[in-house]
Amino acid sequence: MxxxxxxxxxxxxxxxxxxxxxxxxxxSSTLQYGLLFEDIYHSGDGGLYGEMIRNRAFQGSSVDGVVSLDRTTDFWTEVGGVTLSVDTETTPLSSSLPAQLRMEVPEDTTTAVGFYNDGFWGFDVDASQRYIASMYVYGNYTGDVTCYFYSTTSDTILGSTTISLDQTESDGWVQTYSPTFYPTTTASNANNTFYFVFEDGAQLAGESLYFNVLSVFKQTYNNRANGLRTDMAEAVAALGTKYIRLPGGNNMEGLYAPYYWKWNETLGSLTERPGRPGTWGDYNTDGFGLIEMMLMADDMGLEVILGVWAGLYLDGTVVAEADLQPYVDSVMDELEFLLGDSSTTYGAQREALGYGAFTINYIEIGNEDYLNGGTTSYDDYRFTAFYDAIHATYPDISLISTINPSPVTTDGSPVDLHLYGDADYFVTLFNAFDQASRSYPVFVNEYAATNTGSNSASQIGAQTLSMACAEAVFLLGCERNSDVVVGSAYGALIKNYNEAPDTVAVIKQTASEVLYSMSFYVQQLFAANMGSxxxxxxxxxxxxxxxxxxxxxxxxxxxxxxxxxxxxxxxxxxxxxxxxxxxxxxxxxxxxxxxxxxxxxxxxxxxxxxxxxxxxxxxxxxxxxxxxxxxxxxxxxxxx
Incomplete structure (x- = not known):
């Protein structure tokens, strides 16, 4: 204090x-200050999502920042002379995860064998926090697997646990967990790896074992299973904002067909989540799925603005009007899943997963649907198809357009504006909403000053004080007009520092640190001092x-x-x-x-x-x- x-x-x-x-x-609006979550530059996998193993299920890859469907052993390294490869011939763990890691052990092996993972630019090893490791294994092995953190800085083991296996190939795929454990030493930095070592290498000589969903979690936020990285979640909660838009942004739209964000493929067991090529250069595991996002909102007391895909891919492909109905039906199924009771098909599915009904008061139909020629189809039929179906069943839900003006121009039809530019531009926006019609509410669900002064060149690496003050001037204008400007959210909530040092975000992170930007404190202070x-x-x-x-x-x-x-x-x-x-x-x-x-x-x-x-x-x-x-x-x- x-x-x-x-x-x-x-x-x-x-x-x-x-x-x-x-x-x-x-x-004034009771919302005013909010968040946008999309998995951009490892804000989900390798960010908020608590999984510490990278490429845990061999779902896809990335080369020079371009996502690929190629399945690789990236981020895995052999121990004891074994050969690691991606296998698609063995009986798969599931139809959603058809590829697995194959470990071939040399015939003359007499010592321990295994592999280690690099994590998302390393691992945070904290002796005050508990950890757990797990994996699915297919094959013959009876014995111990020693799992441990290893510091590449000090060349020492920082903490270990043991997974005990006793299985044969006839058992099929078996998931085994380690006991929870505390590291013996807190690492001085993130330059650490995680090992899975089979102590009885001689037993495996000349044989192969198969692995999938290899996993390490540190103690999660609110101790949720498959939950959030604690320090990251605490940073998001500390902003004190009122709402969150999810799973918004370009990542929802998908780079090309058929890889838009599919709600029903992000549910249940991790073995049933195929993931998809992400928009921002890496493959999304979808371990941080719809339920996990809704639980995060509940835990942080955030109103949800639910984003739903509206038929536009980022490559400009648009679903034709005659083919759109199945996608509308999918959104209605999603809403029944979130809102329905046990008498409904999808409400019962949610309850079978162990969750009660959630609350949705706002839905945003699409994201930036003016991109790549999407405006005409959005105005002509795409928005209306989703609007009419949702409004007929859920008339009290506010439906937000991503194009201004909304294709539905009845009073109270809100729009979402996205504003980016240099600092001086944001200062000019102080009066932007003074003369706006009070009949059409506005969200600014993406904004960011991306450079200093009147410099419109590529983004600066981190927000300067002057950029944050320019954003604050803009927010003053929104606050002065908070009868019509319902809320605002910064354009990127989280990015990984190692991957995106040259672009702005509210929060950046490494494996072991969380960086609060200048813009973080502006939003935190404004949200904490909000009038009615x-x-x-x-x-x-x-x-x-x-x-x-x-x-x-x-x-x-x-x-x-x-x-x-x-x-x-x-x-x-x-x-x-x-x-x-x-x-x-x-x-x-x-x-x-x-x-x-x-x-x-x-x-x-x-x-x-x-x-x-x-x-x-x-x-x-x-x-x-x-x-x-x-x-x-x-x-x-x-x-x-």
């Missing part, structure tokens, strides 16, 4: 005078820019947000704030800033966080307060 510092600024002059009315604003209605603000002795503002109120406080975007600092540029109808002599002042406009937050080894959040007690008199900026780029939140 940061100390509260008592500041008295009443005696200082003000360059800008703001008077905040005590009433007269509009009722807006308040008019009158400016005198000064004008808009380079200082921007928004005022709201809740049942107990007035909240004034101020953003300095390349403005002056100090007493000569102070802001005088008058809160009409208030007799408060003390307010809370929250500041977010960093040393320089180009300051970024980075991994600990690369400089760590440069941003800071300070909370101070500000002294005033009868509802009048004076606020100073200490940085040309700074966010101040006054709560009184």
């Amino acid at each position: 940061l100390p509260l510092l008592l500041l008295s600024l009443l005696s200082k002059s003000a360059a800008l005078n703001l008077t905040v009315s005590s009433s007269g604003g509009n009722t 209605s807006t308040l008019p603000v009158t400016a005198t002795d000064g004008e808009l820019a380079p200082v921007y503002w928004s005022a709201t109120t809740n049942t107990s406080h007035t909240i004034l947000k101020l953003v300095n975007y390349d403005g002056e600092t100090g007493a000569d540029s102070a802001v005088s704030v008058t809160l009409e109808g208030s007799s408060a002599d003390t307010a809370t002042l929250i500041s977010f800033s960093a040393p320089e406009a180009d300051s970024i937050n980075n991994l600990a080894a690369l400089g760590g966080e440069t941003s800071s959040v300070t909370t101070t007690a500000l002294q005033g008199e009868a509802g009048v307060f004076t606020v100073e900026f200490s940085s040309a780029y700074e966010i101040l939140i006054l709560v009184a």
Whole structure:
């Protein structure tokens, strides 16, 4: 907890005078700040999803960032002279997972044999956390399999457990788990591998064993089976946002037919999830499936905006009107699965998996359906086909269009706008919604300042302070119009630092670290200080820019947000704030800033966080307060 510092600024002059009315604003959306989840650059597999083994089921591969259907032994390395290969001739584990790892053992083997996995750029090994390993095996072996973490930095074993096997080929595929175990040593970094070693190599001499769904999980968020990586989930929950759009983004659409996101292929046993080529360069296992996403939303208290595929692939292929009905039917089946009771076919299927009904109040039909020539078909028939079917059965669910205006133009028909650009562009959006029709709600379910100033070149690697302040100016505009702007969500929630160092995201991660960007703290602070209605603000002795503002109120406080975007600092540029109808002599002042406009937050080894959040007690008199900026780029939140 940061100390509260008592500041008295009443005696200082003000360059800008703001008077905040005590009433007269509009009722604000209860959502306002949200999240977008899509598996982009290992935000699911290798990110939020707790599985630590990479290429666990030999489903597909990636070469130079291009996803492939080729099945490989990538990320696996032999131990003891064995030969590893992908086998498709042996009896498969399931029809969904028709390929398996074959380990051929040399005839003259007398020592231990096996293999190890590289993980997603390594493994986090923490002696305070429990782990469990498992695998499916086909073949003949009776004996122990030693499973252990190995540090390539110190060349030492960091912790181990044992899987005991006693099976023959006639037993078919058998899944076996290790006991849960705690590593003996916490690793100094992520440069670690995980081994599966068969101690009685002589027993296997000249033979082959087959493996699938080789798995390692660390203790998960809320101890969910097949759950989330704890530190990543805690970071997402710490944002304090109100909703999540899932499984949104381009990854839902699929690169080409037939690989859109299919809800029914992400359910149940991992052996029944075939996965698919992901949009962002790697194969998706779909271990983090529909149920896991809904449970995450429940655990974090997030409203769900459910994305459903609407017949457009990213290569421009569009499902013809005459062929669309099966896809509409699939969405209706999905909704019955999520919402139906045990008397329904798919509700009963959900209950058989052990889950009660979920809640869905919003559905987004498609994603960016203007891409690659999709606009005409979306307007002509695709949106309406899904809209009519869903609305007829679930009239209370709000149905969101991905094209503006919505093909359905009745009052209350919402649209989703996606906004990207440089920092200066986002500042121009402060007034973007002031004249918007109040009949058509707006979500901005993807936004991001992707570069500094008016630089529209390729993305910068990490959000600078100036970029985050530009996004904050835009969010002020959304908040001022929160009667029509229902909510906003940053364009990429999570990316793996190793894979995407040159693109922006709210959170980036390695196997053992979580990086909170500048934009993370902007969203966290705005979501934590959200009013239930807006308040008019009158400016005198000064004008808009380079200082921007928004005022709201809740049942107990007035909240004034101020953003300095390349403005002056100090007493000569102070802001005088008058809160009409208030007799408060003390307010809370929250500041977010960093040393320089180009300051970024980075991994600990690369400089760590440069941003800071300070909370101070500000002294005033009868509802009048004076606020100073200490940085040309700074966010101040006054709560009184």
